[in-house]
Amino acid sequence: MPGKRVVVIGMGFGGLSAAKALCGKGFELCMVDRHNFHLFQPLLYQVATAGLEQEAIAYPLRAISRKWKDAEFLLAEIGSVDLENRCVLTSSGKIAYDYLIVAAGSRTNFFGMHSVERHSFDLKRLDQAEDLRNQILLMFEKASQETDPKRRSALLTFVVVGGGPTGVEFSGALRELILYVLSKDHPNISPDETRTMLVEAADTLLTAMPSDLSEYACNKLRGMGVEVLLNTRVVDATAETVALHDGTIINCHTLFWSAGVAAAALASGLPGVELAGSGRVVVQTDLSLKGYPEVFVIGDMASFVQDGSPLPMMAPVASQQGRYAARAIMSRESGGRIPPFRYLDKGAMATIGRSSAVAITNGLKFRGYPAWLVWLVLHLFYLIGFRNRLVVMMNWAHYYFSHERQVRLITADKRRSQS
Amino acid sequence: MPGKRVVVIGMGFGGLSAAKALCGKGFELCMVDRHNFHLFQPLLYQVATAGLEQEAIAYPLRAISRKWKDAEFLLAEIGSVDLENRCVLTSSGKIAYDYLIVAAGSRTNFFGMHSVERHSFDLKRLDQAEDLRNQILLMFEKASQETDPKRRSALLTFVVVGGGPTGVEFSGALRELILYVLSKDHPNISPDETRTMLVEAADTLLTAMPSDLSEYACNKLRGMGVEVLLNTRVVDATAETVALHDGTIINCHTLFWSAGVAAAALASGLPGVELAGSGRVVVQTDLSLKGYPEVFVIGDMASFVQDGSPLPMMAPVASQQGRYAARAIMSRESGGRIPPFRYLDKGAMATIGRSSAVAITNGLKFRGYPAWLVWLVLHLFYLIGFRNRLVVMMNWAHYYFSHERQVRLITADKRRSQS
Numbered sequence: 001m002p003g004k005r006v007v008v009i010g011m012g013f014g015g016l017s018a019a020k021a022l023c024g025k026g027f028e029l030c031m032v033d034r035h036n037f038h039l040f041q042p043l044l045y046q047v048a049t050a051g052l053e054q055e056a057i058a059y060p061l062r063a064i065s066r067k068w069k070d071a072e073f074l075l076a077e078i079g080s081v082d083l084e085n086r087c088v089l090t091s092s093g094k095i096a097y098d099y100l101i102v103a104a105g106s107r108t109n110f111f112g113m114h115s116v117e118r119h120s121f122d123l124k125r126l127d128q129a130e131d132l133r134n135q136i137l138l139m140f141e142k143a144s145q146e147t148d149p150k151r152r153s154a155l156l157t158f159v160v161v162g163g164g165p166t167g168v169e170f171s172g173a174l175r176e177l178i179l180y181v182l183s184k185d186h187p188n189i190s191p192d193e194t195r196t197m198l199v200e201a202a203d204t205l206l207t208a209m210p211s212d213l214s215e216y217a218c219n220k221l222r223g224m225g226v227e228v229l230l231n232t233r234v235v236d237a238t239a240e241t242v243a244l245h246d247g248t249i250i251n252c253h254t255l256f257w258s259a260g261v262a263a264a265a266l267a268s269g270l271p272g273v274e275l276a277g278s279g280r281v282v283v284q285t286d287l288s289l290k291g292y293p294e295v296f297v298i299g300d301m302a303s304f305v306q307d308g309s310p311l312p313m314m315a316p317v318a319s320q321q322g323r324y325a326a327r328a329i330m331s332r333e334s335g336g337r338i339p340p341f342r343y344l345d346k347g348a349m350a351t352i353g354r355s356s357a358v359a360i361t362n363g364l365k366f367r368g369y370p371a372w373l374v375w376l377v378l379h380l381f382y383l384i385g386f387r388n389r390l391v392v393m394m395n396w397a398h399y400y401f402s403h404e405r406q407v408r409l410i411t412a413d414k415r416r417s418q419s
Numbered sequence: 420m421p422g423k424r425v426v427v428i429g430m431g432f433g434g435l436s437a438a439k440a441l442c443g444k445g446f447e448l449c450m451v452d453r454h455n456f457h458l459f460q461p462l463l464y465q466v467a468t469a470g471l472e473q474e475a476i477a478y479p480l481r482a483i484s485r486k487w488k489d490a491e492f493l494l495a496e497i498g499s500v501d502l503e504n505r506c507v508l509t510s511s512g513k514i515a516y517d518y519l520i521v522a523a524g525s526r527t528n529f530f531g532m533h534s535v536e537r538h539s540f541d542l543k544r545l546d547q548a549e550d551l552r553n554q555i556l557l558m559f560e561k562a563s564q565e566t567d568p569k570r571r572s573a574l575l576t577f578v579v580v581g582g583g584p585t586g587v588e589f590s591g592a593l594r595e596l597i598l599y600v601l602s603k604d605h606p607n608i609s610p611d612e613t614r615t616m617l618v619e620a621a622d623t624l625l626t627a628m629p630s631d632l633s634e635y636a637c638n639k640l641r642g643m644g645v646e647v648l649l650n651t652r653v654v655d656a657t658a659e660t661v662a663l664h665d666g667t668i669i670n671c672h673t674l675f676w677s678a679g680v681a682a683a684a685l686a687s688g689l690p691g692v693e694l695a696g697s698g699r700v701v702v703q704t705d706l707s708l709k710g711y712p713e714v715f716v717i718g719d720m721a722s723f724v725q726d727g728s729p730l731p732m733m734a735p736v737a738s739q740q741g742r743y744a745a746r747a748i749m750s751r752e753s754g755g756r757i758p759p760f761r762y763l764d765k766g767a768m769a770t771i772g773r774s775s776a777v778a779i780t781n782g783l784k785f786r787g788y789p790a791w792l793v794w795l796v797l798h799l800f801y802l803i804g805f806r807n808r809l810v811v812m813m814n815w816a817h818y819y820f821s822h823e824r825q826v827r828l829i830t831a832d833k834r835r836s837q838s
Contacts, residue, residue, distance in 0.1 A: 036556065036829045039544040053474035060827045062604035075829075092564045128831055137455065141494040145511045185481035187491075384609075391810065408479045410455045410494075411546055 003027055004098035006329060007088055009078055009266070011038050011061055014299030014318030023068040030095060032074045032088070036061055039126055040383055042315060043392075047129035047168060050137070050181070050408040054126050056391040057383070078104065080269035082105035083292050089206045099294050099329050100280075102266065103322065106300035106313050109260030109278065119237040120255040123166065134410045135254055136174070137182075141410070143193075144186045154251035156194040159242050161234050162259035162395030163200030164207070165350040168217055170256060171198045173351040181408065184209040197227045197250070199234055201259070206358070208312065210350055213358040216367050220352045234259075261313050263301045276310065277302035285340035286328050287321055293332075296325040303305075304341065311343050322343065351375045422446055423517035425748065426507055428497055428685070430457050433718030433737030433763065434522035440745030441747045442487040444490045449514060451507070455480055458545055459802055461734060462585070462811075464585060466548035468592040469556070469600070469827040473545050475810040476802070497523065499688035502711050518713050521685065521700075522741065525719035525732050528679030528697065537654040542585060554673055554827045555593070556601075559743075560829070563605045566602055575613040575668035578661050580653045581678035582619030583626070584769040587636055589675060590617045591772040594643045600827065616646045616669070618653055620678070627731065627767055632777040635786045639771045653678075654751050680732050695722035701728040704759035705747050706740055712751075715744040723760065730762050734801075739763065770794045 003026045008015045011033040019031050037058040046052040076090040084371040087096045108124055110117040121132045136158070143155040160171045175196050183191045198205075198221065204214045205221075205228065219230050229244075234255075236243035242250045263279040274282040275288060280303035281289070287302060289295040299318030303310045311317045324341045331338045347361030349371065357371035367372055376396070383389050422445045427434045431740040432453040438450050456477040484492040497508035506515045516603045527541040555577070562574040579590040587766050601608045618622075623633045624640075624647065635649050648663075653674075655662035661669045682698040692708060693701040699722035700708070706721060708714040718737030722729045730736045743760045750757045755807060766780030768790065776790035785793055795815070802808050 036560065053472050054830065055472035055474075055828060058830075060604075062827070065605070074564070075557075076564075126828075130830075138494075141455065145493070145495075184485055185479075187485070273666050350692070380827055408455070408481070409474060409477050409545075411473065411477075411549075 004333070005030065006098065006101065007032065007095055007097040008101045009033075009088065010103040010105055010264075010299075011035075012041070012103060012105045012299060012318060013315040014105075014322040015101065016410065017319040017322030018101050018103065018296075018298065019068075019071070019325045021320075021323050022329065023071050025218055025326075025330060027070065027099075027329075029068065029071040030074060030097075031061065031065060031071065032076050032078065032090060032095070033061060034077045035074070036073075036075050037126075038064070040388075041124075041144065042165075043379065043383075044123045044126070044129045045170040045173060046122060047126070048121075048132040048136070048170065049177045050133050051173060051177075052392060052395055054130055056388050056395065058126055059388060065314040068104070078266055078269070080266075080271070081295075083271060083273075083289070083295065086294070097294075100296070101322070101325050102270070102295065102297045102301060103299045104264035104266040104301055105318075106261040106278075107264055108257060109262035110257065111260060113236070115163065116234060116237045116255070116257060119239055120257040122257045123170070130411060132256065133408075135164050136177070137410045139253055140182050140186055140189065144188055148250065153195075154240060155192065155253050156189065157197070157250065157252040158195065158254045158256070159197045159199060159234070160252060160256045161199045162257065163198060163202065163228075163230075164206035164258060165348075166258040167198055167200070167256075168205055168350050168352060170258065170357075171226050172221060172224065172351070175221070176353050179225070185408070191225065195227060195252075196225065197229060197252075199229045199232050199244070201231070201233045202281055203230050205230075206350055208359060209350075210360060210365060213360060213365055213367060217350065217358050218377055220356055221374075224353060256373075259320050261300065267301055270297075272273075278303075278313075280310065286338070287341050288326050288328070296328065298322055298325050304343075307344055314348075316346060317343055349375050349378070420782045423752070424449065424515065425518045425520065426435065426451065426514055427520045427522065428452075428507065429522040429524055429683075429718075430454075431460070431522060431524045431718060431737060432734040433524075433741040434520065435483075436738040436741030437520050437522065437715075437717065437745045438487075438490070438741075439557075440742050441748065442490050444749060446489065446518075446748075448487065448490040449493060449516075450480065450484060450490065451495050451497065451509060451514070453479060453494070453496045454545075455492075455494050456545075457483070459807075460543075461584075462798065462802075463542045463545070463548045464589040464592055466545070467540075467542060467551040467555070467589065468596045469552050470592060470596075471814050473549055475807055477545055478807060497685055497688070499685075500692070500714075502690060502692075502708070502714065505713070512761065515711075519715070520741070520744050521689070521714065521720060522718045522737065523683035523685040524737075525680040526683055527676060527698075528681035529676065530679055532655070534657045535653060535674070535676060538658055539676040540581075541676045542589070549830060550828075551675065555596070556827055556829050558672055559601050559605055559608065563607055569670065572612065572614075572719045573659060575608065576616070576669065576671040577614065577673045577675070578616045578618060578669060578671045579675045579677070580625035581676065582617060582621065582647075582649075583677060584767075585677040586617055586619070587624055587640065587769050587771060589644065589677065590615055590645050591640060591770070591775075594640070594645050594730050594819040595772050598644070600747045604827075607784060610644065613645065614646060614671075615814050616648060616671075618651050618663070620650070620652045622649050624649075625769055626768075627786060628777060629779060632779060632784055632786060636769065636771055636777050639775055643772060664756055669788070676827065686720055689716075697722075697732075705757070706744050707747070715747065717741055717744050723762075725762055733767075735765060736762055768794050768797070 005028045007030045041058040043057045076092040079089040108122040139155045146152040206214045233245040281297045283302045287296045298321035300313040349359035351357040357375045359366040359371040424447045426449045459476040462476045495511040498508040529536040565571040652664040700716045701797045702721045706715045717740035719732040768778035770776040776794045778785040778790040
């Protein structure tokens with residue numbers, strides 16, 4: 001007979017690792033997500049740059065849940081949580097819980113700039129990656145038919161905002177797509193006609209990295225032809241322009257925004273809960289909510305201060321917190337206690353292009369080809385499912401040796417009216 | 420210096436084989452399509468039943484055109500053709516031609532039943548296959564949360580109209596998806612609760628096949644649990660019902676229509692041209708238009724009568740006509756003549772499920788496992804691109820041995836409001 005009911009909201013890295021640690025441990029496990037798949041978000045940018053098909057980085061949640069005992073999956077949107085009566089209000093009705101793990105992740109933060117939000121692409125969901133891919137390919141199709149030089153140049157200008165890992169990886173992959181694939185697909189477009197701009201508000205890329213690695217990444221990108229603008233902010237946008245803080249107007253039809261994240265909207269659906277910066281939920285040292293020891297908030301949604309600053313919104317933090325929350329619940333049930341959560345930083349990395357990356361782990365720094373190999377192995381290792389690993393590896397091998405990207409399909413039927 | 424300009428409209432099987440035969444032969448080749456990929460349509464039903472990812476059966480046209488000399492690709496919609504002035508009017512301007520090959524294919528024919536058109540899914544485009552897949556998966560998600568038995572049963576009822584190859588292959592693949600994947604994904608749904616109905620107006624399935632093979636297919640489908648209704652017509656539909664000609668009302672949220680095809684709308688954009696049944700263009704014995712020997716119409720769009728009846732709308736006919744039109748143009752240029760077009764029927768086949776099919780070739784009939792092997796090899800052989808073949812083979816092998824379908828992702832963000 002199953003025991004207490006644990007509800008996990010959100011099946012990203014945090015929710016999935018919590019659920020995995022709890023399954024088969026005598027709980028009744030209910031996993032809720034608004035999608036029926038787990039998404040390997042760190043590779044979304046590769047879908048957007050035609051390197052991978054979307055199916056290669058998404059894994060059906062029911063393929064996971066059906067193997068687990070006493071676990072069920074529910075496809076639903078979460079409205080709010082009734083902390084007093086211990087139940088979650090979803091689009092598919094009420095779900096009661098004994099323990100709750102909230103891991104709904106984050107959304108893109110446009111810092112209130114509605115014009116930028118309306119006219120830019122971001123990468124949080126799978127369908128956005130496909131939209132962005134369609135957009136990039138379509139801009140080249142339009143440019144190859146455009147005779148007005150000014151308009152043609154605007155169609156071929158891509159502005160990427162945010163010099164974090166997503167912005168760096170996306171602009172590097174985009175530049176390679178242009179250099180090695182699209183400029184060959186379109187014989188009448190020279191790579192020199194195209195512009196890929198990476199705009200960062202700080203004075204360095206990859207601020208979480210040591211400065212020599214940041215500089216390496218910056219030089220590498222510049223060597224590939226990416227225009228890196230540091231100390232620069234985007235303040236406004238229309239369908240065909242991007243405005244910088246110094247008044248510069250860039251003619252551009254494609255704006256990609258990766259300059260900020262905030263906790264998922266559900267954070268404000270937790271009544272009476274204290275919120276920190278970026279709308280993240282303040283948690284106790286055991287990741288539970290103050291006054292509600294049966295509720296845990298983990299991953300991007302949680303603001304957990306360690307060594308003076310909140311932990312970053314990234315997959316390894318979420319995974320570790322998921323496993324911790326599961327352990328906390330199990331030890332609570334057995335009457336034990338576990339020490340406060342502490343994030344073990346195993347390092348950080350960002351890939352810049354084919355066979356180049358920067359990485360730091362245990363104080364060791366890697367750059368160039370060795371770092372790229374580390375990136376490759378780790379990403380394949382963490383990708384769920386043998387078949388997905390195989391498909392990804394095949395795509396990468398094919399691309400590595402041929403500089404060809406097969407996934408360059410414009411799949412949306414309706415043309416975006418942006419331009 | 421390139422010679423005369425050949426414009427090919429539509430890059431399906433007909434247009435592609437014509438272009439392939441013409442490239443490098445001294446012509447200036449312009450290929451126009453409203454998609455940037457060639458679609459392997461015979462496998463669309465596998466995308467719709469979560470067996471293949473969409474990228475596996477679509478191949479970027481520019482990956483083809485960039486290898487060809489004096490060939491260019493244009494992404495555009497065709498408005499009409501100015502036969503007198505020898506130019507094509509497209510969404511991207513006018514294109515002049517010396518020779519024109521019109522191969523715009525076909526669209527689904529609802530025979531004027533607007534209610535059916537509005538409330539049914541069809542399979543002509545890649546995005547429709549993804550829509551249909553999302554719908555099937557979503558119906559199971561909704562049913563697993565539904566407590567009203569009548570509504571639950573309607574969510575789990577799937578009506579397939581049309582007993583041709585598409586209807587047979589789709590209903591077989593759907594039934595297997597339900598039996599081996601979805602009923603395991605949803606432990607609270609029994610396959611016996613679900614209904615898969617195949618509705619055909621004639622008194623037999625696969626009318627192009629010999630009667631013993633048709634009967635074999637029918638019995639095989641019935642053995643898998645498909646309810647085959649012969650001599651039955653669908654006459655009306657709402658979002659939640661399907662009406663048959665005898666007044667029967669079926670409660671059902673998913674209606675798939677494959678009961679008719681008609682020539683693409685462009686056929687009526689050829690001014691003054693004689694149209695035959697299904698809006699197909701009447702062509703001369705050399706596939707050219709009467710009075711316009713420089714214009715060829717091929718594939719599904721062309722009505723070519725051979726041995727007393729028009730050739731069927733299928734890929735082999737289109738491919739042979741494409742190659743013929745190319746030869747006709749080349750011999751015209753060299754002052755020669757070639758004999759009238761004649762379709763060489765190499766046979767027909769339809770797969771019914773994992774390791775079962777029916778096939779006829781050169782008078783030889785195959786059924787069951789041998790027919791399925793023939794089907795497998797031929798489809799792999801004709802799939803463009805080594806990588807695509809590999810991905811498809813891997814998916815099929817994985818499915819064959821594990822009965823697992825990894826592509827069961829609900830990728831659309833907005834839920835269909837049909838139900």
